[in-house]
Amino acid sequence: xxxxxxxxxxxxxxxxxxxxxxxxxxxxxxxxxxxxxxxxxxxxxxxxxxxxxxxxxxxxxxxxxxxxxxxxxxxxxxxxxxxxxxxxxxxxxxxxxxxxxxxxxxxxxxxx
Amino acid sequence: xxxxxxxxxxxxxxxxxxxxxxxxxxxxxxxxxxxxxxxxxxxxxxxxxxxxxxxxxxxxxxxxxxxxxxxxxxxxxxxxxxxxxxxxxxxxxxxxxxxxxxxxxxxxxxxxxxxx
Numbered sequence: 726x727x728x729x730x731x732x733x734x735x736x737x738x739x740x741x742x743x744x745x746x747x748x749x750x751x752x753x754x755x756x757x758x759x760x761x762x763x764x765x766x767x768x769x770x771x772x773x774x775x776x777x778x779x780x781x782x783x784x785x786x787x788x789x790x791x792x793x794x795x796x797x798x799x800x801x802x803x804x805x806x807x808x809x810x811x812x813x814x815x816x817x818x819x820x821x822x823x824x825x826x827x828x829x830x831x832x833x834x835x836x837x
Numbered sequence: 838x839x840x841x842x843x844x845x846x847x848x849x850x851x852x853x854x855x856x857x858x859x860x861x862x863x864x865x866x867x868x869x870x871x872x873x874x875x876x877x878x879x880x881x882x883x884x885x886x887x888x889x890x891x892x893x894x895x896x897x898x899x900x901x902x903x904x905x906x907x908x909x910x911x912x913x914x915x916x917x918x919x920x921x922x923x924x925x926x927x928x929x930x931x932x933x934x935x936x937x938x939x940x941x942x943x944x945x946x947x948x949x950x951x952x953x
Contacts (some may be wrong), residue, residue: 757940768843768930769881769944776940804938824869824930825942827880 728752729818729827738835739805746801746831747792748816757819758799760790762812763830769815775799786810806835840864841933843945850921851953858916858948860931868915868934871942875928885912897942911936921952 728751738744740768748755756777761769773784780792790801799816840863850856860870868889873881885906886894893906901927905917914933918925928949931941 759941761944766849766928766947766949768946769932771839771941771943772932774941824883824886829880 729816729826730816731831732815733745733756733831734829735834738833740808740835741805743818744806744810744833744835746800746811746814746816746833748801748817750797750799750816752820754820758790758792759817759819759825760788760799760801760813761817763815764812772801772814777809781799807835808835808837811835821834839935839941839943841931841943841945843929843931845948846946847949847951852922853920856918856921856928856949856950858918858931860872860914860916860933860945862912862933862943863926865866865935865937865943866911867914868911868936869934870908871932871934872904872914872916873930873932875930875947877928879890881930884916889914902941917948921950923952926950926952 729784730749759774762771772788773782773814775782775792783789788803814831819825842861844859870887872884874884875881883896884899887906887908889908895901908914920946928947930947932944934942
């Protein structure tokens with residue numbers, strides 16, 4: 726079965742510093758990988774996806790993620806964090822036409 | 838582009854009543870929509886897959902007679918929580934998959950249901 730793990734419940738970063746939110750997946754073959762962000766009492770907003778091609782994917786709001794097949798990872802990154810980036814981030818995977826499977830979520834706290 | 842709306846955003850109801858939640862794709866067609874439930878500080882749990890013109894597919898453990906889904910058009914799916922009870926209180930989120938982009942789901946803003 727496909728699965729995705731976000732090992733950190735919370736990530737704390739100072740404003741202006743680079744941030745990384747980790748995601749690893751467990752599927753065979755070629756997964757489709759996604760990052761979504763959720764602000765309080767809101768639905769999920771699509772940030773970026775990896776389907777094929779360049780391993781470094783650039784998305785909304787200055788976020789990017791790197792697909793690493795050997796490490797089965799798809800970590801979300803941003804060079805300089807903003808306080809407004811504070812939110813709940815979900816990694817998700819689709820494999821072989823199955824349903825979108827979400828990680829447990831990581832709360833990002835950016836402090837001024 | 839790729840905007841999904843949900844209505845209502847908040848609903849409070851008495852136990853035993855039924856509540857209908859609408860999910861609309863505003864600027865694209867969606868043959869397939871999805872309904873999720875999210876508990877506080879938890880990830881999303883897929884409840885069912887809604888297919889335009891056919892019966893919804895429910896995930897294991899989700900009562901289809903409790904959570905009625907209708908997908909009558911390519912831009913609208915509805916979830917009706919029948920005879921709601923306090924344990925049905927939750928945050929319900931829908932998503933829609935653009936027919937032109939089969940990989941990506943776009944999510945609505947969610948509906949918070951409180952059953953008294």
